Amino acid sequence: MNPDYTPYHPKWHRRRMPIFWWLGSGPYIRFITRELTSLFVAYAAVLLLAQLWILSRGPAAYERFLEWLASPAVLVAHAVVWLALLFHTVTWLWLAPKALVVQLRGRRVPNALVAAVHYGAWVIASGLVAWFVMGGAP
Amino acid sequence: MKMVSLEIHRYRPEDETEPTWQRYEVPLRTEWMVLDALNYIKDTLDGTLSYRWACRMGVCGSCGMMVNGEPTLTCAMYLEAAGPGPIRVEPLRGFPVIRDLVGDLTDFLEKLGRVRPWIIRKEEKPQQGEYLQTPEALAEYKQYSMCINCMLCYAACPIYELEPEFIGPAAIALAQRYNLDSRDHGARERMEIISQEEGIWSCTFVGECSTVCPKNVDPAGAIQRYKVAAASAWFRSLLPWGKR
Amino acid sequence: MRSPREPLLWTLFSAGGTITAFVLPALVALLWIAAPLGWTNTLGYDELLDLVRHPLARLLLFGLIGLSLFHWAHRFRYTLYDGLQLYHLNQLIAVLTYGMVEVVRVRRLPIQLEGIDAANRRGRLGAVNRLLSTRVGRASLRSAGAEGRRDRL
Numbered sequence: 001m002n003p004d005y006t007p008y009h010p011k012w013h014r015r016r017m018p019i020f021w022w023l024g025s026g027p028y029i030r031f032i033t034r035e036l037t038s039l040f041v042a043y044a045a046v047l048l049l050a051q052l053w054i055l056s057r058g059p060a061a062y063e064r065f066l067e068w069l070a071s072p073a074v075l076v077a078h079a080v081v082w083l084a085l086l087f088h089t090v091t092w093l094w095l096a097p098k099a100l101v102v103q104l105r106g107r108r109v110p111n112a113l114v115a116a117v118h119y120g121a122w123v124i125a126s127g128l129v130a131w132f133v134m135g136g137a138p
Numbered sequence: 139m140k141m142v143s144l145e146i147h148r149y150r151p152e153d154e155t156e157p158t159w160q161r162y163e164v165p166l167r168t169e170w171m172v173l174d175a176l177n178y179i180k181d182t183l184d185g186t187l188s189y190r191w192a193c194r195m196g197v198c199g200s201c202g203m204m205v206n207g208e209p210t211l212t213c214a215m216y217l218e219a220a221g222p223g224p225i226r227v228e229p230l231r232g233f234p235v236i237r238d239l240v241g242d243l244t245d246f247l248e249k250l251g252r253v254r255p256w257i258i259r260k261e262e263k264p265q266q267g268e269y270l271q272t273p274e275a276l277a278e279y280k281q282y283s284m285c286i287n288c289m290l291c292y293a294a295c296p297i298y299e300l301e302p303e304f305i306g307p308a309a310i311a312l313a314q315r316y317n318l319d320s321r322d323h324g325a326r327e328r329m330e331i332i333s334q335e336e337g338i339w340s341c342t343f344v345g346e347c348s349t350v351c352p353k354n355v356d357p358a359g360a361i362q363r364y365k366v367a368a369a370s371a372w373f374r375s376l377l378p379w380g381k382r
Numbered sequence: 383m384r385s386p387r388e389p390l391l392w393t394l395f396s397a398g399g400t401i402t403a404f405v406l407p408a409l410v411a412l413l414w415i416a417a418p419l420g421w422t423n424t425l426g427y428d429e430l431l432d433l434v435r436h437p438l439a440r441l442l443l444f445g446l447i448g449l450s451l452f453h454w455a456h457r458f459r460y461t462l463y464d465g466l467q468l469y470h471l472n473q474l475i476a477v478l479t480y481g482m483v484e485v486v487r488v489r490r491l492p493i494q495l496e497g498i499d500a501a502n503r504r505g506r507l508g509a510v511n512r513l514l515s516t517r518v519g520r521a522s523l524r525s526a527g528a529e530g531r532r533d534r535l
Contacts, residue, residue, distance in 0.1 A: 300464055334388075335388060339392065342464060365392055368388075369389040369393045373389075373393075
């Protein structure tokens with residue numbers, strides 16, 4: 001007999017959400033990994049800023065920065081960063097169609113098609129970036 | 139006859155302060171759903187087991203429970219498919235448990251009412267007859283009208299369990315069902331209610347709500363569309379001609 | 383119209399997510415993997431300086447870096463709230479995340495972009511930097527104060 005129980009007054013039970021709920025299932029783990037890519041985005045932004053700042057400090061400083069970039073530990077780290085950014089891109093462009101429903105002549109354009117258009121645009125944008133960075137712009 | 143074990147969450151507030159688990163052996167009939175196993179338990183093994191069910195065919199939304207940790211309609215999951223066992227059956231997450239497998243759904247019902255899930259019109263038509271609607275106009279919102287209020291999406295949503303004020307996937311999807319209905323004039327009114335922190339802005343697009351929905355309502359998509367609509371409405375209100 | 387805080391923050395987060403999704407993989411692969419490994423011909427120091435000095439390049443870089451950081455700030459705030467259930471720290475977290483973005487944008491971005499500019503064109507672009515960063519900064523810091531009412535039951 002539960003001494004706290006009052007007849008006809010229900011004692012509801014509320015589960016306490018475990019602190020590591022996000023490790024509880026595959027979808028939740030994928031979700032939190034996706035969200036944590038934002039840290040890598042911030043890292044890329046900050047490093048880009050640093051690169052611009054070092055650029056303004058003169059050729060010698062920039063040379064040292066380039067050497068640092070080429071060191072093996074840094075290269076491995078940046079490969080990881082790149083993979084995270086790739087994950088961000090793939091998930092972001094896959095989810096974008098959910099928010100942008102396009103209706104063409106009364107029929108909804110299928111999600112896969114909208115996503116495909118996004119991925120195509122990504123390829124084009126990457127090409128543009130490459131063109132810029134490798135000296136194509138006047 | 140092959141048997142399968144079910145491990146069922148029991149909570150009897152008059153006897154105990156914490157939930158317990160109880161194991162039952164049930165015949166593994168190939169045509170049975172998990173709901174049939176629960177009915178078998180109640181009929182022959184333990185009449186004190188409490189749970190909700192009604193139509194037993196996936197249209198009423200009463201029998202939602204966590205089966206092996208996934209929100210499921212017990213009338214729609216085959217006993218064999220639920221695994222070699224023991225099959226864990228718990229009440230839907232995110233809701234307080236009244237008893238055994240029965241959760242208290244008052245919170246959802248209050249939030250559902252809050253989003254005004256009915257046709258709101260500036261004025262009614264003066265003449266008799268129904269409001270005409272083309273098939274294209276119907277197609278705009280039909281998906282969101284399929285919701286059977288089973289609340290599996292609430293059980294799947296971690297935000298709902300973390301933040302008690304979150305209005306939740308089904309309520310927002312139903313608000314969208316009316317916003318997108320050509321007969322309705324209440325979109326602005328609902329926007330005021332839903333474009334709040336406890337509305338769409340708490341959602342971080344985990345997406346599990348749409349995965350578990352038995353009717354393919356896609357509440358996650360409805361919420362993201364609502365975010366886009368709310369953001370564009372806000373931007374429009376900044377323009378000098380946008381103020382209405 | 384009700385408080386514009388949430389739609390604005392979400393729009394900036396969304397813009398940041400989109401621009402980083404399109405641009406960062408290629409940029410990072412080229413700048414920090416292909417270039418150091420010598421797989422591509424990169425711009426020399428002088429050419430790079432000229433490229434970055436161009437006002438369009440500065441605008442794009444400002445947008446990219448600023449929006450990326452904002453994207454992180456907004457998303458990470460929610461990750462901390464929901465992932466670690468740190469609601470009682472919500473005010474602190476909001477200040478730290480958006481505030482960090484504010485500090486970077488106000489302090490470093492104009493300085494970096496101006497440092498690159500040998501000629502004295504700081505007037506117009508510098509003013510735009512300050513205007514953009516403070517308006518969003520004000521909105522974001524206001525959010526830090528108002529977030530305090532979000533209590534956990």
